Amino acid sequence: MTEAAAGVGPPLSVVVLISGSGSNLQALIDAQGAWPYRITAVVSNERTAFGLERARRAGIPTAVVSHRACADRAAFDQALTAAIDRHAPGLVALAGFMRILTPGFVAHYAGRILNIHPSLLPKFRGLNTHRRALEADEQEHGASVHFVTAELDGGPVILQGRVPILPGDDPEQLAARVLAAEHRLYPRVVGWFAQGRLRLGADGRALFDGAALNAPLRLDDQTPG
Numbered sequence: 001m002t003e004a005a006a007g008v009g010p011p012l013s014v015v016v017l018i019s020g021s022g023s024n025l026q027a028l029i030d031a032q033g034a035w036p037y038r039i040t041a042v043v044s045n046e047r048t049a050f051g052l053e054r055a056r057r058a059g060i061p062t063a064v065v066s067h068r069a070c071a072d073r074a075a076f077d078q079a080l081t082a083a084i085d086r087h088a089p090g091l092v093a094l095a096g097f098m099r100i101l102t103p104g105f106v107a108h109y110a111g112r113i114l115n116i117h118p119s120l121l122p123k124f125r126g127l128n129t130h131r132r133a134l135e136a137d138e139q140e141h142g143a144s145v146h147f148v149t150a151e152l153d154g155g156p157v158i159l160q161g162r163v164p165i166l167p168g169d170d171p172e173q174l175a176a177r178v179l180a181a182e183h184r185l186y187p188r189v190v191g192w193f194a195q196g197r198l199r200l201g202a203d204g205r206a207l208f209d210g211a212a213l214n215a216p217l218r219l220d221d222q223t224p225g
Contacts, residue, residue, distance in 0.1 A: 012037040012194035015089040017080075017097040018044045022051020024095040024116055027183035028190060029058045035191030041087045043080065045099055061087075067099060077105040084109075091193055094148065095186070103150040111200040113148040114193070116186045118178050120144060120160055121216075125153035130171040130178065140164050141174055143182045144216065145189040147200045156206040158198065161185045161219040185219055 014037050016025050025042060032038060042055035043063045052062045063083045070076035076099070084092060094115040106113065119129040121144040133141040142162040149155035161181030165174060192198040197209050205212045 010038070012090045013040045013087060014038065014091045014093055014190060014194075015041045015043060015084050015087050016055075016093045016095050017084075018042060018049055018051035018095050019046050019098040020049055020051060020096050022049065022054045022095065023179060024182055024186050025051045026054050028093065028095065028187055029054065029060070031187030031191065035187060035194055037091070037190055037194035040089060041084070043083050045076075045080075045097070051096070073100070073102055074104070077102045081105060081108060091190065093186070093190055100152065101148070106148055106150050109148075111147070112193075114145060114158075114186075114189060115148050115153070115155070116143060116145050116182055117153050118143050118175070118182065120162065121146060121153060121157050128171075130174045133165065134169060134171060134174065138165055141178060143178050143185055145185050147206060149204070156200070156204065156213065157216040158192075158206050158208070158213065159185055159189050159219060160216045181219065188219070 016028060016039055018025055029039060039060050041061045041063060042051060043065060044052055045065055045067050047064045047066065055062045065076065065080045065083050067076045070079060090112060092109050092113040119133065120142045124132050130141065140162050142160055144157045144160045146157040147155040161184060163177045163181055189198065192208070199207050201207045201212060208217065
């Protein structure tokens with residue numbers, strides 16, 4: 001158990017990476033008082049991302065690292081790493097960050113970088129997940145929080161929230177229900193990490209309360225607090 005989990009010492013420092021509106025960022029901001037973490041910076045690759053305004057309203061420092069201003073992906077990741085490490089975070093949380101990261105970047109934060117993805121991984125990695133779920137005639141859809149590895153959306157999944165696909169759903173309607181689940185999922189997983197209950201094992205599996213997760217936890221009435 002970490003000092004933060006025991007109520008001793010400062011809360012875990014978290015840097016959140018965004019590209020857009022930042023609704024998951026807002027969920028993490030709103031949950032700070034309930035869990036032993038503190039968002040110490042928000043970094044975006046898009047200067048116009050509304051999530052930056054959400055951070056400013058909450059008094060959280062912000063930074064913009066434009067991928068367009070960098071010569072290549074490696075140069076962008078180097079600049080991004082510098083912006084993040086300025087705050088010495090214990091955790092990096094991707095919250096709608098729409099850039100593919102290099103293996104070197106992921107290795108730098110190995111075991112302390114999380115992502116939330118709008119599908120029930122391993123189904124529908126990548127983009128346009130809601131449309132693809134509908135086209136595949138799925139009966140349910142949802143969101144997953146996972147550790148980030150070099151494989152796109154391929155790291156071990158920690159917690160999932162499932163939502164039904166209803167008759168007549170379009171991608172926008174489905175996305176709205178999935179987003180509501182995301183807002184419940186992400187603060188809980190970040191909180192678990194801050195408490196020291198969650199970590200990435202040496203074998204690449206997620207460990208929760210010291211036990212390997214052979215399948216993702218599910219967000220329901222039985223989900224651990």
